[in-house]
Amino acid sequence: MTDFSEWFHNILEEAEIIDIRYPVKGMHVWQPQGFKIRKYTLDILKKILDETHEEVLFPLLVPEDELAKEAIHVKGFEEEVYWVTHGGLTKLNKKLALRPTSETAMYPMFALWVRSHSDLPMKFYQIVNTFRYETKHTRPLIRVREITTFKEAHTVHATREECEEQVQKAIKIYREFFDMLGIPYSISKRPQWDKFPGAEYTMAFDTILPDGKTLQIGTVHNLGQTFAKTFDITYETAEGEHEYVYQTCYGVSDRVIASIIGIHGDEKGLCLPPAVAPYQIVIIPIIFKKRAEEVLEFCQQMTDKLKKAGLRVYFDGRDIRAGKKYYEYEMRGVPLRMEIGPRDIENKNAIIFRRDKLEKETISIESDEFINNIKSILENISHDMKENAWNAFNKHIKDVQTIEEAASEIEDNKGIARFYWCGDEACGKELEEKVKVDILGIQDENAATEECINCKKPAKCKTLIAKTY
């Protein structure tokens, strides 16, 4: 990919993922193909969350006074909030905000829901649209004004320890989720000046897109008691005292889909992990003048067999050149193509083509054992795509000793540089200025003994820097 941005826009259009021609800047249409990828991606996430969380749905509109209650929080969002001011021809008495995120919609209700220690912990999530009046350049799925797929989880705990544990559990959940999609990530603690407005700290997942810029794909916030105090969320302890709760929240968005597309794609187009592919297998009949009907019938039987085994299969019996079909399904990223012609039927074989490796192989379809074979090939595809993505990712993270080395890692190797840092805000901002990057966050908080790459004072941690989306 010589120009990722151009490639990304083209593939969204050609594979019919998103239509960006909707007449409001930063707001787009999910087309049927894109919607299916989104659906299967969310199915994976929901399945993991449903084990320990309950799904809920809160209103979109937040009254002005609730949004304004938590001062630090509202300050973080005030320039980005869309306001509803009129209902019909009537001016509203109280302005209503389109949720930029749902803390201020949910937490007044949590204050009513939480009564006793026996109610805790509470763990909820919802998948909704949220809105940000972005003034920066917008990009579909990456920087948008309507985030159409905002999965936000919110948890409530009795103690600081449980709250801290939940942060770790949330990280584990997102690891599992991204691993199933084969998306590599770094995890770091965002610097204090870049944390979620109102949080004690923010843990972030970043991945690297093909242009070398990092994309934040998930965040986990320890909210401490900030919102509990603002919204008066208390519980009665076993001893009958009233205490403020501790809270976390964590979210992922449309950017997950952007990562699936960007990280696995190649010059031929999409390359979808079997877990989220609308069709995991496409069957193409190889038709000559004779025996056409026999082949079509056989392909249909094969399709039915594979569908019965729980696979998502599409049989393309259209009367057009096979090569045209190959092109189309490679572009659309179907993980496995199966070609069947008259001689294959005789030999009880089929040719399969792996989209990820662009390799052909002949497999036997003599007994129904072949279905397990197909399933394990799909598993191999998932495994290899993940490994491949992690290998590329790891090549773009480098431990460096000097500012110059950091700059060259960012510029030439297009990745993330990691080094020792004092942890001081002024030094950090100077660093960001010097290398023209952002500090992603910190790792290894007890890194002592070394010195800061910039100010040479004793280091407190390692930090990651990169050009970011």
Place this chain on the structure above:
Amino acid sequence: MTDFSEWFHNILEEAEIIDIRYPVKGMHVWQPQGFKIRKYTLDILKKILDETHEEVLFPLLVPEDELAKEAIHVKGFEEEVYWVTHGGLTKLNKKLALRPTSETAMYPMFALWVRSHSDLPMKFYQIVNTFRYETKHTRPLIRVREITTFKEAHTVHATREECEEQVQKAIKIYREFFDMLGIPYSISKRPQWDKFPGAEYTMAFDTILPDGKTLQIGTVHNLGQTFAKTFDITYETAEGEHEYVYQTCYGVSDRVIASIIGIHGDEKGLCLPPAVAPYQIVIIPIIFKKRAEEVLEFCQQMTDKLKKAGLRVYFDGRDIRAGKKYYEYEMRGVPLRMEIGPRDIENKNAIIFRRDKLEKETISIESDEFINNIKSILENISHDMKENAWNAFNKHIKDVQTIEEAASEIEDNKGIARFYWCGDEACGKELEEKVKVDILGIQDENAATEECINCKKPAKCKTLIAKTY
């Protein structure tokens, strides 16, 4: 139910379906139990629609000029549209409407998507939130300002005939959907003065709630070429000419859930059809001092067995009185309760309790055959609940000969009156005034030979009247 409205509000609260304490009028919170009922209801609908439609997702916000393009349409909604006027601290150049429905969001895109006759028909649906600034008294799930569950389908056709056929197909889809939920309905063509703004005509599904008022639960609109002409949606025919398309749209909303709750519920609370019950079966251990562990373990095994068979089962092993559990699950509407004590284990029996009939029965659990028995009991529950609901519904629809009879059917029998009518708007409105009701719509359009109940001129059709929500 002496007071349906009070019962309805109470059960929403007690069964934790919807929390109405959210601080914006007409906007409410789906709690976990309610969300699950909503989810299973939507799963049924999606499964039916997915056979012939593709799911998409359009932006919430509609630019003012697009909304205003179709004059009749916008006039129908102008008093109900919420307007976004500011992004952050900036006044927007162009106001954005919160969709009251999505014709004006979708159809400018359809104009881009439809090219040739070979693209047609197109059939899409989306499930989204929509907004109406209702000035009437709001009621959760029935008349709200944020419709959280708006399923809208939109289809595009080459000919008037196909478009007309699609109206019939949509009616068939909704019949199937409501039948699976056991919700009875009448189908009629809304009078011209009450059709969807911009439609040629509107077919409507109405059910009757326990207070005798009808609730519109689904509508199907034949849009003809109205929007095609406004948004310039044309296709190229096989002969190379450009023709305007024909369109339909059809929708259902949160009101489906209101109907499930209102129609099947009774003095004990919810009574849920197995298809949408969060738990279809609850297992209650009957514990005495001795052998408690044995019973708990047996119940757990039973739970696992039933779950493995694909049923939604909850095992309530809490150490509280069984009677308290019975009360709770009856109120929550769990279709089947299974009680297992030490003697049942010995006798290889279990007691089951049907929520719909409030009847107990002893069943054998000796062989695994009992699982099929349980499944057929659940099917019987669905069947009986539907039959029961239709019997009640049919008692409240009456063919009448005079205005007085109509009035008494509405007042005393709390239902729908049906009679011959001339079809004239002035006469219809006089009728509505006289009986203090609404005309729901018309049936049997070739009813001639009879005379109008009101003006005594020759009748054109039968019409249904009722008090409506």
